[in-house]
Amino acid sequence: MRVLTVWAVSTLTMLVLAGILPDFRLQSGDGASITQAGLAAAWGAGAFGLLSALVWPLLVRALLLVPALVLGLLVFFLNGSLLLMALSLVPSGQGRAAPETAVVVAAAMSAVASATSTALAVRDDEAYRRRLYRLAARRRRQRRAAAPGREPPPGLVFLQLDGVGYEVLREAAGNGTMPTAASWLETGHRVMPWRTDWSSQTGASQLGILHGTTFDVPAFRWYEKDTGEVMVCNRPTSAAELQRRAVARTGDAGLLAVDGASRGNLFSGGADQLALVLSVSARRGRANRSRAGYFAYFSDPANAVRTALSFTAEVGREIGQSVRARLRGDRPRVSRGGLYPLIRAFATVVERDVVVAAVIGDMLAGRAAVYADLVAYDEVAHHSGPRGRDTDRVLARLDRSLALVARVAEHAPRAYRIVLLSDHGQSPGETFLGRYGLTVKDLVRAGCGLPVSRRAGGTPSGAEARAAVLAALHRPVEEGEEAHPRPGRTDPVVLASGNLAVISFPDVPGRATREWIERAHPALLPTLANHPGIGFLLVDGHVLGPGGACAPLSDPAAAQELLAAYGPGAAAAVARTDAFPHVPDIMVNSAYDPATGQVHAFEEQIGSHGGLGGEQGHAFLMWPADLPGPEPGLVGAEAVHRVLRGWLREADGPQVPVGPGGRAEAEPAMPPKDPRPRPAPGGMFPSAGVPVQDESR
Template identity: 85%
Template structure:
């Protein structure tokens, strides 16, 4: 054992020496090609003196990176991740300037902007060198994990006696956010996702499942992870008793929704036994967390979700690699947006402002941190891991579900899956990989783009409230105002001021809209709404961009059609164009305590699969109509079949629970020998290659 320790220590020192030497050479080369970077105090310095200055500077930079960088990242845990990503270059350049000040005789000097470039190049070179040298060591480390796990299993069997169960396989649940069933099938068939295609060819099975009416991540993931998405009518909704708007991706709302689900089910969640939750809205009861929204509002050492950032970014090489990819993705999005405009692609939405940064976070930062965390979970032998990769969903909203941009994202996601699959082969326990999605996406021009006004404009016009001149001049706006004039028998002045409590609250959720009247206590009946706003329901139901309304147990459709949910068959006939189970989904939402006074689903064209989002999204989800309601579930054949006609996220939760129970023997947690395991952020050893091939 002592001999092995000496060998490991010698190997680490050798790797450190090689990385230092390569960094020194890199610094010499950069000093020779960059005019604002020098390593000499005068022209008479010898080559030896310059080389020693480079070695000193490289060593100081590496030492500062090892000692100071983790402290800086930990201090910045409260900074939003987007800002942290942008600060990486500045912080790294500052460390280089500090390192150069430590070079004797003032031989090190660089302009601030040059220091940023030098620091980035040196970190990248050091990372590549360390990764190349670590390959053999990582393989040895994984073999040691195998031996530790095997030794633990043998000890447990001896302690339990003959016939004791062996350590169970682990479960890895990977969610590809927003990837619909047909999108995944086409990507696998076209060779765009060879890893997925390979899994399907060698034992995995694939099926679709049907979402609830609220076909969005908040409702689906809450149901999948916690077994209940009761009373989640949309992505955002208004609660009259508190006057608050609940938003699924708001930390305080996510925490409240998780608490409500736990109280309803009396169960902590899918991942309560040695589980890890990565990149999700909810924890699923897991103890190991990274990028989990429901706990992200916490502050301090207990906030292990943000500690996941620290575990990844504490390595400056990881930080620089991800930051470089972040900048590349911002440039890629700007280029793709410009090309779309030049080509005249339609439909199209604005992609300026902060969107390039938001896209880069979803497709680079979130992916890198989540993939690294999952690798650490597998090498630590955790029993159940659930991770969400959001890249496709974010890009599809602005580029369309089947565009050129989204195809590139699918290919990069497949490379991440391939990396995780390779790591699973070296994990100390077998892993059964389940791939799934929370919803799909439906294409279509936005409601605003198609009709020139928002749903809020249409509602206000139908209520006789002032609207913008732009909306008032549209055909839909003019018709709504004419209906109001006829119903009220009086003119409606555009300058009229809205009285407090009179204005309805209109909230979009993809192609689902929610209208609430704060002044009406409880859920408003159709009669109360028509007394207060005689033209509103007719205006909405007759609009060509609206498919149907739900008002207190009644479904209102075009042409004055009315179906009562309590009467069998009426709603099924009216909602038949929206696909199987549409009436059942609407009936379930109608029973929610916080369903809106008026629920509005956009029109849907079964021939094209198009809907009209009430938000600025040309790929949307949130309501009924098309692929948004058909996500997928893909599982290894060794697990039992989920059964036909899988409906609702709660049903998916039951299936995943069953697969956890099917594990051969008890879910025995494996002890991770590394010190990082105690921090809630286990990751591969330093230098382990955790990036996908896009870097």
């Protein structure tokens, strides 16, 4: 009945479109009765549906090596080709359509068919449950055949909300913005903060979480003198090299090496199942499986139509929000023009849809461990600030994705525990350029006695979404002239990572000593240390502050006293970075105001992360209470890796209750201020047979 209903609606849609579009008709030139037109529409709609079901998956699989976003665009043209083929199968030969019109008709029919199927599935809950139970039962039979007499242990799904700090999560759960997260806390999950390393950014944190080490990752961008290259965590070649170094250091493939899946991450974690993973996106050929997740999503053309509509709506939403911010005179504010609306839409729509679809497929396949990164909040918060209406709406949509994953988990062929975590937070504040009228590079050049450009320029955003877009297009991520410094260059290389900046002198072999810097550029260190927008410097094992303050890291108490404003553990984090082989000659951390929690980003971001100061260093970890609670005072991504690996090892063992005796007393449940339940919206990924939000509606 569902198939017949969808067929009837598709037939009616084709008739309406034939009456509206001048280049699309279902009748011959001398006219035909409405019955003949209806029969032609029924034939065309049926043939189009059959071709979509049979031919479309083969076409998409053949095009897997095409760049991901190109594949998304090709969907519409291939869909139009299928419609033209379907019209040619109409017995009377009456179906005609111009090629460009066929694309529009095919998109409309796919969207209508998907919406109709979704509405019927939502209304028929029992049929939906039966379909999921059949799929789950088939998976269970396969696993029982592989391991007779043994039920699989519970799997773990790790969902990373990129950039969502601990306090932001508490507020969103408490005020009703994230009702799903709030309900988890009410019914058994526990949450606690964890403190990042000095480099509070996804590259370092996710490398530590997935591969167990953050060693020798001093910032988001840094210059390596031995190779003459700039390492950028969101550049595919750099990500691949960082992953290789981590595996060599730990001797372990990663957290997800056993029956794992990595979705939307910078690194693979050793997983075999990959989608939108940056460290392997630069590879070519059939061995590259990083875009395999696109097949599961684009194998149904309705998904491409739905995502395109949501993408367009998100671009319009961003333009409207940006215009309103200008009219209100919001401060601080950064430019949100150019390609940013498209990048934001990619992060909040395309990346989310593909990653969530892949996670759903992983659970229905019964995989043991899944780690997925959702970058939507981080991208929007960089340009709109960590708190506000813009980010609240993003958090609400992410919460609906969590509800969807939880709903599917109830029907998976094995039990699943869902762990929610973040890699860092974000600190607000006016940019260094906006506050002082010059970039940190200008300040360094002035301190070195070098000419300063009259035209101040911003540093490209370090957000993961920009790199994901370029990787999806097979385009390299470059950083302007700093990406490949000229041989024999004597000017300092200055790179920004949020509110952290690094300075290297390419012509000095090894790490430059403090004495050399003071002799070669006597004004540089005083110029930097005494600037009101800079908090402290790391130079050759010493922490320098304003007014000539200096503390050697060999004296932890003195160093911590100088860094007291940045919180406990600041000196230890700086000392750890100081021991890295590729630590830059000078590291610069922006000023931080503990009263307001604000920093000054050296990039054009009013919500930033990358260094010390404020909520950027306070990530969170939320886990089901039947898992062993972490030790209190969790510090560093490597410590989080050990906790997650312990949960994977103990998944089928006796559970340790959370409570006293060395275990963390986690934060209590946080009831939302608005106790009214919010129903999760419907939608459907037809290829997976599971619901998904339709943001275009």
